[in-house]
Amino acid sequence: MDLKCVLDDKDKGNGTELNIDKEGVDDNIRIHKKPMQLRDIENRSTNKRKVKPSHDSEQQIKDLLIKEKKEVYKQNWNKLDIGMRINRIKDFVNEKVENEGLNLNQKSRLLDLLIHACNRGFLNKNSDIVYDKEECKISRIQNLKFNEETGDFTFEIIENKKTKVSSSKSRSNIDRFLKPKK
16 A cells, blocks of 8 residues: 555545444554564563473472571681671670670670771771681681770771882983982
């Protein structure tokens, strides 16, 4: 059909009259098939999205989750994310409370100190913390010091200042002549 014929058909109807049958559908509406390429694309994309039904029982899923929880901390310290590190720090503080008999005030100050140091990035390196990944426990924190007189913990921040290494610069012949070597 030509575009010219389509326009002529439209002019004849004036667009004001609608031929509506008893089901409420306009007779002038033409229904077209989807192009073959579009149908192929849809078929290919829907086949890949089908999810295979899982036949795992509830108990198998629970066992898998429990196993994953046990294995999640068996990484190097620097591979743990911030939430996991804070969890291990809390376990370390609780162990300190049991072993050294700290009171609640000391426990809360130690916990605040270590969490603050962790959030600020002072406990990111493997060299900052001795972490046993087989037992998933912190054995020791390198810069954590206990003052027995006051009963307080302190965290020493060691900043590595990089010294500027002066390189020998080539001097011009005039500079060499005018300025003697030191």
